[in-house]
Amino acid sequence: MATKIIPAKTETTCDACGVACHNGSGKGGRRNNGRLTVRRDALDAAGCPVANANCDFDFCDECLCAVTDAVNRTVEAIRKKCLTPPRWGQGGTK
Ligand SMILES: [Zn+2]
Numbered sequence: 001m002a003t004k005i006i007p008a009k010t011e012t013t014c015d016a017c018g019v020a021c022h023n024g025s026g027k028g029g030r031r032n033n034g035r036l037t038v039r040r041d042a043l044d045a046a047g048c049p050v051a052n053a054n055c056d057f058d059f060c061d062e063c064l065c066a067v068t069d070a071v072n073r074t075v076e077a078i079r080k081k082c083l084t085p086p087r088w089g090q091g092g093t094k
Pocket of ligand 1: 014015016017018019059060061062063064
């Protein structure tokens with residue numbers, strides 16, 4: 001009897017486009033090892049943290065660029081909205 005050891009293979013699927021990733025370039029390429037981790041606490045009714053509510057997203061390079069661009073644009077829009085003082089006579093809250 002012979003024993004043959006077959007190493008495990010790790011396969012990552014992009015959480016956005018669903019493609020099985022590979023280490024090359026092109027569709028499904030994942031040379032940047034892209035991952036978005038959202039860290040947050042789950043809160044109870046009184047607002048106290050009661051559990052871990054983190055979530056992770058793995059992305060291929062193409063989707064990582066799209067997600068990074070979307071996050072940057074959203075943060076920029078929020079920042080612009082929050083830092084722009086309301087104009088006199090227009091009655092806006094911000
Ligand atoms: Zn993708």
